[in-house]
Amino acid sequence: MFVNPEIPIDALPSADAVEWHPLDPRFVRCRQARNIVRTLILFAIVGIAHAVVANVPKLGDIGWLFPWLWALAVVRFAWAVFWPVVDIPRRGYAVRDKDILYKAGVFWRSVTAVPYNRVQHAETGNAPMERRFGLARLTVFTAGTTGGDLRIEGLDETTAERLRVFVVGKVRGEDSEAPAADAEETAGVGLSA
Amino acid sequence: MQADGWLRTTPLAVFFFLGRTVKGLVSNFANVAASAAGLLILIKQHVLIAAAGVGVGLVALVAVALLRYWFFQYRVDEDGVLIRQGLLKKTQLDMRFDRIQGISTEQSLLYRLLGLVTVRFTTAGAAGDEGRLPAVTPEFVARLRQRVDAKPAPQVESSAGETEVLKLGGGDVTRIGLTDPRVLQFALLGTALMPAFGNVFEEAFERAADLATRSLAVLADLGPLRATLTVVTLFGAIMLVLLLGSVVVAFLRYHDYELRQEGTAFRASSGLLTRKDVTVEVGKVQQLSVRQGLVMGWMQRHRIQALPASGGPAVGEMPDDAQKLVVPIAGARTVENLRERVFGSEGRRVSVLPRDNRFAPVSPYAVWPPVLWVGVAPAVVASAVITTMLGSTGLACLGWILVVAIVACQRWRRRGYLHDDDVLVCRSGFLGYRVEALLFRKVQQVSVSQSPLQRRRDLAALHVHLATGSVTLAYIEHATAKRLCDYILYKAASSRLAWH
Numbered sequence: 001m002f003v004n005p006e007i008p009i010d011a012l013p014s015a016d017a018v019e020w021h022p023l024d025p026r027f028v029r030c031r032q033a034r035n036i037v038r039t040l041i042l043f044a045i046v047g048i049a050h051a052v053v054a055n056v057p058k059l060g061d062i063g064w065l066f067p068w069l070w071a072l073a074v075v076r077f078a079w080a081v082f083w084p085v086v087d088i089p090r091r092g093y094a095v096r097d098k099d100i101l102y103k104a105g106v107f108w109r110s111v112t113a114v115p116y117n118r119v120q121h122a123e124t125g126n127a128p129m130e131r132r133f134g135l136a137r138l139t140v141f142t143a144g145t146t147g148g149d150l151r152i153e154g155l156d157e158t159t160a161e162r163l164r165v166f167v168v169g170k171v172r173g174e175d176s177e178a179p180a181a182d183a184e185e186t187a188g189v190g191l192s193a
Numbered sequence: 194m195q196a197d198g199w200l201r202t203t204p205l206a207v208f209f210f211l212g213r214t215v216k217g218l219v220s221n222f223a224n225v226a227a228s229a230a231g232l233l234i235l236i237k238q239h240v241l242i243a244a245a246g247v248g249v250g251l252v253a254l255v256a257v258a259l260l261r262y263w264f265f266q267y268r269v270d271e272d273g274v275l276i277r278q279g280l281l282k283k284t285q286l287d288m289r290f291d292r293i294q295g296i297s298t299e300q301s302l303l304y305r306l307l308g309l310v311t312v313r314f315t316t317a318g319a320a321g322d323e324g325r326l327p328a329v330t331p332e333f334v335a336r337l338r339q340r341v342d343a344k345p346a347p348q349v350e351s352s353a354g355e356t357e358v359l360k361l362g363g364g365d366v367t368r369i370g371l372t373d374p375r376v377l378q379f380a381l382l383g384t385a386l387m388p389a390f391g392n393v394f395e396e397a398f399e400r401a402a403d404l405a406t407r408s409l410a411v412l413a414d415l416g417p418l419r420a421t422l423t424v425v426t427l428f429g430a431i432m433l434v435l436l437l438g439s440v441v442v443a444f445l446r447y448h449d450y451e452l453r454q455e456g457t458a459f460r461a462s463s464g465l466l467t468r469k470d471v472t473v474e475v476g477k478v479q480q481l482s483v484r485q486g487l488v489m490g491w492m493q494r495h496r497i498q499a500l501p502a503s504g505g506p507a508v509g510e511m512p513d514d515a516q517k518l519v520v521p522i523a524g525a526r527t528v529e530n531l532r533e534r535v536f537g538s539e540g541r542r543v544s545v546l547p548r549d550n551r552f553a554p555v556s557p558y559a560v561w562p563p564v565l566w567v568g569v570a571p572a573v574v575a576s577a578v579i580t581t582m583l584g585s586t587g588l589a590c591l592g593w594i595l596v597v598a599i600v601a602c603q604r605w606r607r608r609g610y611l612h613d614d615d616v617l618v619c620r621s622g623f624l625g626y627r628v629e630a631l632l633f634r635k636v637q638q639v640s641v642s643q644s645p646l647q648r649r650r651d652l653a654a655l656h657v658h659l660a661t662g663s664v665t666l667a668y669i670e671h672a673t674a675k676r677l678c679d680y681i682l683y684k685a686a687s688s689r690l691a692w693h
Binding site: 098099105107108109110111112113114115116117118142143149150 | 502636637638639640641642643644645648656658660678682685686692693
């Protein structure tokens with residue numbers, strides 16, 4: 001017989017109580033390397049432009065701009081090295097029995113949760129720089145509009161694949177068995193190495 | 194019919210593809226405007242070449258439509274509908290019956306005369322996945338509807354049989370026209386774009402300027418009272434013409450509007466020339482949206498949209514009402530009636546009426562970020578720059594802060610939320626109201642975020658993602674946001690009812 005007892009709101013598991021797993025420490029160096037490559041491209045563009053302006057007398061009027069552009073490029077370089085050290089340790093994920101959580105942000109902080117029974121599919125992937133550091137990203141897709149997908153970057157390749165298999169397994173499990181209407185505790189499940 | 198079961202629709206579908214090709218061109222407004230400008234210049238210089246260009250363009254349009262028709266094939270099998278299309282880029286759309294969210298039909302004047310309809314399938318998937326079958330018979334559509342309805346029905350409480358929910362008369366449709374701001378927006382946009390056409394309109398501008406000068410001279414002769422009256426009468430006449438245009442558009446779209454509940458589905462049909470028929474399964478509705486503009490508010494009417502899970506418009510297409518259930522005008526009783534029908538036994542203790550006094554306000558700190566970032570920061574910078582160049586005149590820029598503060602206060606007053614054990618209702622707006630209602634159990638993803646200011650004041654924002662979009666409830670207490678987040682996750686994970 002179908003039963004549907006009332007659950008006190010305070011008895012629900014809270015996202016505060018979970019144990020957060022940090023991202024792989026190599027992700028800091030990976031992100032720094034990517035940012036430095038981008039900044040070097042910026043340096044190259046500014047340098048070429050500076051050289052052109054210096055050798056074309058007609059363009060001499062905009063020469064005053066370049067000290068500012070060089071200063072901007074140097075600030076960008078410092079930021080590229082410094083910011084991942086601050087930002088990435090503040091990111092983390094948690095895998096629970098019914099959902100997957102992800103937190104991020106230094107100034108603007110957020111905690112995002114996706115229940116497994118709403119997941120359409122999950123995929124892992126890595127960009128060339130991430131491959132170089134042995135890292136991968138996991139993306140969990142939900143139905144409908146963009147912005148409803150969860151992406152966790154900076155995972156060890158093995159961990160990312162294990163997480164993907166786990167999430168897909170959970171989705172299949174949720175599909176095959178109807179969820180219970182009564183309350184169920186969502187216990188923390190650790191997967192990270 | 195081919196040996197492998199693939200079918201072509203009737204050759205009259207060519208008109209459908211012709212229309213889509215033209216729509217595609219119109220939606221790409223920048224290219225069309227550039228071509229038109231080039232053509233205008235060419236017409237002035239070489240009439241024959243321009244005429245030949247227009248002729249080639251028209252022939253190309255028809256040829257493209259014919260090719261699109263020829264390469265468009267469909268097949269209906271046990272599991273669903275398959276559509277193949279494309280000349281160079283071949284695509285095959287596979288829509289299983291259990292994934293089809295709704296079947297809508299559209300009947301242009303030509304198709305009405307010939308007894309044909311265009312079917313549109315709405316599915317719960319990524320953007321651009323919707324399929325259309327042009328120029329098919331109503332009997333074929335009825336059979337398709339039977340097939341879609343034959344799948345397991347969504348588990349919602351609804352009255353069996355057919356019931357009429359709403360029928361709009363001429364007075365209601367006139368009100369829709371009077372409250373629709375689009376004609377006025379179109380007129381303003383047209384006025385703004387006219388200078389971009391350059392020399393072509395120069396002569397017209399000169400005539401208008403001449404007319405205005407003569408009119409001003411006439412007004413000066415009339416005396417202040419008569420001049421004011423004349424200007425007011427002229428303005429009133431222009432507004433009357435625009436409103437009449439708006440009413441005509443409303444009659445074209447919503448003439449003989451009827452909303453019925455047929456078992457577990459809503460069915461809305463309307464239209465004077467092109468008649469549209471939209472069917473949306475009640476259980477597939479993800480979000481109920483109630484809007485009340487300023488004029489609608491004076492008339493105590495609302496506009497309602499019930500959004501089923503779908504990917505939105507196809508790439509390159511404008512969103513239209515064929516993907517959702519739209520009630521263009523409704524009184525308070527109809528709004529609540531529709532809420533009860535959509536949410537069933539859930540959400541009985543909430544209201545989606547924007548002026549309900551049970552809405553809880555959000556924190557007054559919601560006013561600070563817009564005042565600081567949109568008001569104070571630009572005003573101070575602009576004031577400093579202009580004061581340096583023009584003297585104390587620049588201080589007038591500080592008045593911008595007052596404007597932003599008034600707008601921010603008004604927006605804060607409109608914000609509010611309401612929830613029970615099943616439904617969350619969020620209210621926002623500036624002059625009017627916008628209310629979004631959703632079922633906790635249909636949420637796809639939920640997040641709680643905090644800005645530095647929110648952290649200082651122990652506030653947070655709750656972002657709820659649905660298959661139809663997202664709803665944000667900002668500047669509520671952090672503890673409330675976390676509690677709602679945990680509760681939504683519990684409801685999503687434990688609900689026995691299907692979300693789509």
